[in-house]
Amino acid sequence: MVEIVAFETLNDSQREQAADILHRALAHMKSAYSPEEAAAEVAKFDEKDRNAFAAVENGNVIGWIGVTFVYDYSWELHPLVVDPNNQKSGIGSALIAHLEDYARQDGVLNLYLATDDDYGGTNLSGIDLFPDPLAKLAAIEPVKGHPFTFYRKLGFSIVGILPDGNGFGQPDIMMAKRI
Ligand SMILES: CC(C)(COP(=O)(O)OP(=O)(O)OC[C@H]1O[C@@H](n2cnc3c(N)ncnc32)[C@H](O)[C@@H]1OP(=O)(O)O)[C@@H](O)C(=O)NCCC(=O)NCCS
Structure with missing residues (x-):
């Protein structure tokens, strides 16, 4: 157990x-x-x-x-x-x-988290997210089992992205859930 x-x-x-x-x-x-x-x-x-x-x-x-x-x-x-x-x-x-x-x-009221993509886990890896990061974020897709899909299943929403957080083309994806 x-x-x-x-x-x-x-x-x-x-x-x-x-x-x-x-x-x-x-x-x-x-x-x-x-x-x-x-x-x-x-x-x-x-x-x-x-x-x-x-x-x-x-x-x-x-x-x-x-x-x-x-x-x-x-x-x-x-x-x-x-x-x-x-x-x-x-x-x-x-x-x-x-x-x-x-x-x-x-x-x-909310739990939030940042989930890195520094290993090619989504289609946002390796690209320049500027000049319109939110438009690119709206089209996010998993490529290699990125955990944002796990969090989304549990009710978390994507609320933002930090371009290049871990180096060029390696963003940090922000998520939050109203609890
Ligand atoms: C992400 C993680 C915490 C999920 O924990 P888990 O115990 O494996 O998840 P659960 O069994 O509760 O899964 C719940 C659902 O999410 C899905 N899921 C779990 N991990 C997933 C992933 N990486 N990608 C896509 N879906 C995932 C499961 O298949 C399940 O889907 P279902 O309800 O349709 O069957 C775990 O896989 C892990 O430790 N991964 C490595 C570390 C990591 O990435 N942590 C998060 C950093 S932000």
Whole structure:
């Protein structure tokens, strides 16, 4: 059985599992986390301006979600990673549903996120988005399983794009959901 627990209840070995998932799940991206960067990212969730939740099965972390309390009424979801061996079995959706319940209890109106395309995941990769980035964004299509389609299935809307966020032709796609 999979349960979703607060990050602060994880022991050291479960935190190492969370860092390892962060390292492996984004390995296809230019903005991937090295093992050291992933451990540092996990440690950040001890700070007061953020929180995180882990999906745990038989004592092992199989995915996790983080949130930062950026605005009073809009919180930033980052990161969301599911162990590659456990993807496409509802874990990511369950973590988002859990985070939505948590944020709603605090009167938050929106969750938002930025999802990079620095690996050719959409048709917006490798092109110049200027002079009219929003027109090009309106015609976005997935090319290599980009997760914007996952978020869209869960009710997130595309609300913007940062051209060249990760280098020329490597944008960051902004999404938000009214919860
Ligand atoms: C994206 C991710 C978090 C989704 O979690 P998951 O547990 O695999 O997703 P779920 O099983 O809850 O999937 C829900 C739906 O989204 C679809 N989906 C999941 N990942 C997808 C992807 N990358 N592209 C397209 N569709 C996807 C599923 O097929 C499912 O569709 P269905 O309801 O029609 O069957 C997970 O695949 C992951 O960790 N990917 C690598 C890291 C990453 O890209 N994180 C997001 C960074 S912004």
